[in-house]
Amino acid sequence: MKVVLVDDDPEANDLLETVGTLEGVETKCFTSSLTALEYLDSHQADAVILDLRLPILDGLRLAKEIRKNEERHPEKQPVKLVFYTGEEIDETIERVGEKVGVAKRYMIHKPYSLGDLVGMLKQDFGEA
DSSP states (O other): OEEEEEOSOHHHHHHHHHHHHHHTOEEEEESOHHHHHHHHHHSOOSEEEEOSOOSSSOHHHHHHHHHHHHHHOTTSOOOEEEEEESSOOOHHHHHHHHHHTOOGGGEEESSOOHHHHHHHHHHHTTOO
């Protein structure tokens, strides 16, 4: 399984990369939403974990752009999106999440165990 994390906090990226390695999951981390979007345009991932507070292109807009990219590349499998945020999960986040296909169980409030999140993803992909 390949997971992409987009978080402007380098420590969060390092932590997910460590947890992913321990769990046998390939991880790719980005602090820039634009760089992540560019990467996803030409690479396949199984899941993308998005912080909602990102500079330039926030996580909600990034989720919409990821789905637009998938429409332009129908040969690629759609990724599972995860909202991972320190913000309260409000109606706006839920509404955008539903629109871009984020299951409510994948709208996660920080702090949350990244190990548990990776385990949940692996279970959904039949790798647990």
